[in-house]
Amino acid sequence: MTAPTIRVQSENFDLQVEIDALTAGRKDIGAVVTFTGLCRDEQGQLFALELEHYPGMAEAEMRRIADLAMTRFSLLGLTAIHRYGKILPGENIVLVIAAAPHRQAAFDGANFVMDFLKTAAPFWKKEHAADGTAGEWVPAKDADDAAREKWR
Amino acid sequence: MKVNLVYFAWVRERIGKGEEEIDLPDSVVTVRDLLEHLKGLGEEYENAFQYTNVIRVAINQEHVEHDEPIAGAREIGIFPPMTGG
Secondary structure, three states, X not given: OOOOEEEEXXXXXXXXXXXXXXXXXXXXXXXXXXXXXXOOOOOOOEEEEEEEEOOOHHHHHHHHHHHHHHHHOOOOEEEEEEEOEEEOOOOEEEEEEXXXXXXXXXXXXXXXXXXXXXXXXXXXXXXXXXXXXXXXXXXXXXXXXXXXXXXX | OEEEEEEOHHHHHHHOOOEEEEEOXXXXXXXXXXXXXXXXXXXXXXXXXXXXXHOEEEEOXXXXXXXXXXXXXXXXXXXXXXXXX
């Protein structure tokens, strides 16, 4: 078991580079599941998202979530990258890669990490509207809390 | 007790600063006491902590519930529900 790779960064990430880094030299991995979250334009209403984070705690919380997933699903590898700062529609926000011997653990591991990341990792989205009006903070969704509850 | 408070998102905006060190009276024992104490510090705090039940708190960068004692905290993060991912 390799320690999870956790990064909080303003710059973009490259999906293929991250998959290659996770699987390089490995012959035990039979399944790799990736999730990429992108910024939507909300039917042209959104100019940009601003991602605020709690430096230090964001990494620490992502690591706690990743460690739980590694153990629970016996993953062989896990990468979680979350961006902060201004993100335009079409750009990447978050990446989760889960590697396992078989597909079910890889799917479940990636799903678990995303459900917890959305509700427990200290990041907040502010919307900047296309018409230039002042940004609004995105409200938390009950559906995200419900999604997390299914893992109890 | 002196403690460093850090604020994020709309909590930070409503209070008008990202962090501050404050000296707490001995009567402040739990996170809930802290939020009630902060609420009394002025209009901007009252505005930020109007509905304390939605406020999330982390002590030394780990999530805690509102009944958690704050004794020994070096840094207390105070913020709205998270919306990353």
